[in-house]
Amino acid sequence: MDMTDGGPDLVYLVTGGCGFLGEHMVKTLLEMEPRLRELRVFDLHLGPWLEALKPGPVQVTPIQGDVTRAEDVVAALAGADVVIHMAGLVDVWGLNDPEVIYRVNVQGTQNVIEACVQTGTQFLVYTSSMEALGPNTKGHPFYRGNEDTPYEAIHTQPYPRSKAQAERLVLEANGRKVRGGLPLVTCALRPTGIYGEGHQLMLDFYRKAQRAGGWLFRTVPASVEHGRVYAGNVAWMHVLAARELGSRATTMGGQVYFCYDDSPYKSYEDFNLEILGPCGIGLLGTQPLLPYFLLFLLATLNAFLQWLLRPLVVYTALINPYTLSLANTTFTVQTDKARRHFDYQPLYGWEESRDRTVSWVKTRKGCPGPLPRD
Numbered sequence: 001m002d003m004t005d006g007g008p009d010l011v012y013l014v015t016g017g018c019g020f021l022g023e024h025m026v027k028t029l030l031e032m033e034p035r036l037r038e039l040r041v042f043d044l045h046l047g048p049w050l051e052a053l054k055p056g057p058v059q060v061t062p063i064q065g066d067v068t069r070a071e072d073v074v075a076a077l078a079g080a081d082v083v084i085h086m087a088g089l090v091d092v093w094g095l096n097d098p099e100v101i102y103r104v105n106v107q108g109t110q111n112v113i114e115a116c117v118q119t120g121t122q123f124l125v126y127t128s129s130m131e132a133l134g135p136n137t138k139g140h141p142f143y144r145g146n147e148d149t150p151y152e153a154i155h156t157q158p159y160p161r162s163k164a165q166a167e168r169l170v171l172e173a174n175g176r177k178v179r180g181g182l183p184l185v186t187c188a189l190r191p192t193g194i195y196g197e198g199h200q201l202m203l204d205f206y207r208k209a210q211r212a213g214g215w216l217f218r219t220v221p222a223s224v225e226h227g228r229v230y231a232g233n234v235a236w237m238h239v240l241a242a243r244e245l246g247s248r249a250t251t252m253g254g255q256v257y258f259c260y261d262d263s264p265y266k267s268y269e270d271f272n273l274e275i276l277g278p279c280g281i282g283l284l285g286t287q288p289l290l291p292y293f294l295l296f297l298l299a300t301l302n303a304f305l306q307w308l309l310r311p312l313v314v315y316t317a318l319i320n321p322y323t324l325s326l327a328n329t330t331f332t333v334q335t336d337k338a339r340r341h342f343d344y345q346p347l348y349g350w351e352e353s354r355d356r357t358v359s360w361v362k363t364r365k366g367c368p369g370p371l372p373r374d
């Protein structure tokens with residue numbers, strides 16, 4: 001089917017549509033996809049903001065469901081033309097058992113693929129992650145690499161391993177016959193660290209700094225570059241990939257694309273300061289204030305406490321051996337594959353991406369605890 005012609009007659013399903021990225025996805029589809037007739041928003045936890053949407057002529061259908069339940073996915077997908085599969089457990093802090101992460105991220109993705117085959121949905125865009133590739137457990141840097149840059153992907157942690165496995169399932173499913181005999185066309189998009197309105201972790205850093213008198217303390221050298229990309233641009237890339245999969249199946253089918261925009265290459269903490277600085281936050285130290293071995297000791301202690309307390313309570317901390325290693329390993333991308341393959345250009349420039357995020361953080365000043373996203 002050529003997805004680029006015709007009036008509003010397409011049915012899209014977004015799994016994980018009520019998450020941080022999912023909300024941007026839903027709003028960007030409603031704003032930027034003229035062929036949309038129905039938008040199904042599938043999530044374990046439906047957000048109250050869905051009720052406040054002004055979808056215009058598009059029918060928005062909230063579906064409370066679980067990707068680990070095949071019957072939920074088949075029911076949600078019946079009659080859909082496109083599925084954008086974003087649902088997943090984003091957990092590098094040990095909040096969830098590894099088996100649960102595998103069940104959601106890998107088996108959930110397999111359920112989506114099988115449901116496409118069973119119902120005849122022909123186009124699947126999967127939200128993978130930079131972590132499907134790295135950084136690897138040897139701490140090898142990936143410096144402004146692209147989709148063809150050789151890199152030894154080694155995963156020991158449940159989350160990155162699950163993203164790599166799920167991505168592989170999606171890419172290998174490209175070309176399978178779906179109900180009706182047409183081929184399934186798939187691709188996977190790999191965002192680096194996403195920021196934007198609704199980014200709870202950015203808010204956590206903001207509140208942590210507010211409690212410390214407006215200061216964050218540098219723990220990562222400024223020289224360690226970490227890729228970041230604005231949620232609105234990630235959502236826009238998904239819109240374009242879904243739109244072009246039909247007419248460019250030969251080029252795009254079975255391909256991975258890093259998500260990128262004009263966000264600057266900086267260390268994780270220096271990048272956060274681009275957002276939190278205008279909110280009155282400063283970053284203390286031009287070098288890490290603590291030596292790495294002390295940070296590693298702290299990270300190891302946190303991991304030990306989590307192990308010790310697990311039968312009673314799930315203890316988590318920002319710093320664990322994995323997040324410390326991840327933060328200290330350069331991983332940035334420099335590519336134009338999405339532009340070459342489906343004419344992607346960022347929808348938002350760096351200044352606008354930053355200013356939208358800063359404005360959102362400022363609206364959260366002084367608010368207690370995690371907030372429902374509006």
Ligand SMILES: NC(=O)c1ccc[n+]([C@@H]2O[C@H](COP(=O)([O-])OP(=O)(O)OC[C@H]3O[C@@H](n4cnc5c(N)ncnc54)[C@H](O)[C@@H]3O)[C@@H](O)[C@H]2O)c1
Binds near residue numbers: 015042
């Ligand atoms: N946040 C990032 O920096 C980042 C970077 C790269 C890739 N990603 C990927 O983007 C996707 C969305 O991430 P996010 O940051 O918005 O996370 P999020 O936790 O905010 O959103 C995930 C959504 O999936 C839903 N979900 C979880 N388990 C489910 C299940 N069993 N059935 C149905 N829905 C379920 C959650 O309720 C949530 O709404 C994930 O696949 C993640 O791996 C995120």
Ligand SMILES: CC(C)[C@@H](O)CC[C@@H](C)[C@H]1CC[C@H]2[C@@H]3[C@H](O)C=C4C[C@@H](O)CC[C@]4(C)[C@H]3CC[C@]12C
Binds near residue numbers: 092219319323
């Ligand atoms: C306390 C310091 C060490 C501080 O700098 C820790 C930062 C740490 C919480 C983040 C550093 C890198 C982040 C990850 C990265 O942006 C990519 C990711 C892949 C994505 O699929 C999910 C989110 C994440 C794992 C992201 C999580 C936070 C960091 C580990």
